[in-house]
Amino acid sequence: MGSRYQWSTTLHMIIFLQIIHSVTGQYKIIPPDKPVIGVIGKGVILPCQLKVKIIPERLSIQWVFTGNSKQIDVTSYAGKNTYNPVYEDETYQGRTNFFQSEFNEGNLSLHLKNVMLSDKGKYTCSVFFENWYDAVVVDLDVAAKGDESPVFLDGHMGQGIRLTCKSQGWFPEPKVVWLNSKGQTRKEKVTTQSTKTSSGVFDVVSSMNLEPGLDKEVSCRVVNNLLNAMCESRVLISDVFFPSTSPWMTAFLVTLFLNTAVIAATGYKLTKLLKAELDFWEARSHAVPITVNPDCHVLELEVPGAPGVESNASEPAGPNAPSTVPVLVGKEGFAAGKHYWEVEVGRQQDWVLGVVREKGRQEEERTLPGKHYWALHSSQGEIFSSEGDRRIEKQQMSSSVIGVLLDLEEGQVNFYEAEQMGVMVRMPLRLGKEPAEMFYPFLSKREGTLRPLIRPVLIPLPLKLL
Numbered sequence: 001m002g003s004r005y006q007w008s009t010t011l012h013m014i015i016f017l018q019i020i021h022s023v024t025g026q027y028k029i030i031p032p033d034k035p036v037i038g039v040i041g042k043g044v045i046l047p048c049q050l051k052v053k054i055i056p057e058r059l060s061i062q063w064v065f066t067g068n069s070k071q072i073d074v075t076s077y078a079g080k081n082t083y084n085p086v087y088e089d090e091t092y093q094g095r096t097n098f099f100q101s102e103f104n105e106g107n108l109s110l111h112l113k114n115v116m117l118s119d120k121g122k123y124t125c126s127v128f129f130e131n132w133y134d135a136v137v138v139d140l141d142v143a144a145k146g147d148e149s150p151v152f153l154d155g156h157m158g159q160g161i162r163l164t165c166k167s168q169g170w171f172p173e174p175k176v177v178w179l180n181s182k183g184q185t186r187k188e189k190v191t192t193q194s195t196k197t198s199s200g201v202f203d204v205v206s207s208m209n210l211e212p213g214l215d216k217e218v219s220c221r222v223v224n225n226l227l228n229a230m231c232e233s234r235v236l237i238s239d240v241f242f243p244s245t246s247p248w249m250t251a252f253l254v255t256l257f258l259n260t261a262v263i264a265a266t267g268y269k270l271t272k273l274l275k276a277e278l279d280f281w282e283a284r285s286h287a288v289p290i291t292v293n294p295d296c297h298v299l300e301l302e303v304p305g306a307p308g309v310e311s312n313a314s315e316p317a318g319p320n321a322p323s324t325v326p327v328l329v330g331k332e333g334f335a336a337g338k339h340y341w342e343v344e345v346g347r348q349q350d351w352v353l354g355v356v357r358e359k360g361r362q363e364e365e366r367t368l369p370g371k372h373y374w375a376l377h378s379s380q381g382e383i384f385s386s387e388g389d390r391r392i393e394k395q396q397m398s399s400s401v402i403g404v405l406l407d408l409e410e411g412q413v414n415f416y417e418a419e420q421m422g423v424m425v426r427m428p429l430r431l432g433k434e435p436a437e438m439f440y441p442f443l444s445k446r447e448g449t450l451r452p453l454i455r456p457v458l459i460p461l462p463l464k465l466l
Helices: 001-028 101-106 249-284
Strands: 028-030 035-041 045-048 047-049 060-067 070-077 085-088 096-100 110-113 122-128 135-141 151-157 158-172 175-179 190-196 202-208 217-224 229-234 290-304 323-329 338-344 351-359 373-377 381-385 393-395 401-409 412-417 424-428 437-444 452-454
Touching: 028 135, 035 045, 045 135, 060 110, 070 096, 101 338, 101 393, 101 437, 158 229, 158 290, 175 190, 175 202, 202 217, 249 338, 249 412, 249 424, 290 437, 351 401, 351 412, 373 424, 373 452, 381 424, 437 452
Parallel strands: 035 135
Antiparallel strands: 028 047, 045 110, 060 070, 060 122, 070 085, 096 110, 122 135, 151 158, 158 202, 175 217, 190 202, 217 229, 290 323, 323 437, 338 401, 338 452, 351 373, 351 437, 373 381, 381 393, 401 412, 412 424
């Protein structure tokens, strides 16, 4: 009798251990191999990759922050069969996103937008199934690369001159190195002062004295070792700038400063134009085909002089007077990612186009919600932009083609002059939490014509900014 009981107990233990082994062997979270570095003001992805063949329906995820002697429940996902599956702490309000479309591939990572200095710390990704639980810790370091560090003449010291370079907006505290023409560290005495600003980043000022007869090619390099990034400025000092060489030194200094200012201003303008063009082509790399629904909707806009479908007034309305406008809405809706399309407005004087947010479509309802749109509007040839319920601001435009980038990763809508390859206006989105929330392209409808109309865009290969 006793041996039969022992045999039965042993058999149950073996079966239990096999079940535990099969469950634990089926799922596994792959830990990151190194800390994640987030750049202040930009987005960062906190990895949490689940090695799994099939994701169960009752999947639950929780992200918890630990740092500065505090713990915060950042956000959580309670499963797609739950009424309100996503929770978000107010500290991280509007700054977190899951990649729900990639859950089937085991991607449970968290997209954290607009990284702040206070975000530095440890983030725990906890995953729950009915019979299984595991967690992984992700270390997040934050950093910032400051602006350029120009070298300028800061006065005379005896027979030599004093050189100074400044740079702002670094984190953590950067290192400043002065170099000679061979790229070697200079032997002159260097004075460097770092100041921590109220926002927590560092501004640096560094100076050195250059004596006559020494290597006159000088570089000031500011280095952020955490980001492996640096800014460097290099100058070549002529003998005429030393006090003992010429009575006309002041005139030469003034000429040098003026020339340097002109070159710097020209370089800055060219750099700005290049960045704007790269930004446009990067946006265009996310081009998607758009097809508008032929059924007309009515959108209530706060636009000056909008030709309302229910108004016969000939005079333009006031700048904040609401008007109803007939619009065509795209068949395609978007809940995540980046999407770009172009609208040809031609020489029309009155039109409206943009993005509208809908929380589930009602076929019998033809009125779209007000205050949930982001649009450009042309009235009597003048261009206005609206940001939700904000006052409309006048814009100038010479292009007949408008590009629209719906960026749900960074939470904004950008409007471009497609022919000039420049951004007209950027509008921030107020993203909600409901999973049914979708964003649709829309453009105004005119009687007897389909213009403005969606212009096909050749979809290029994705472009990465340096």
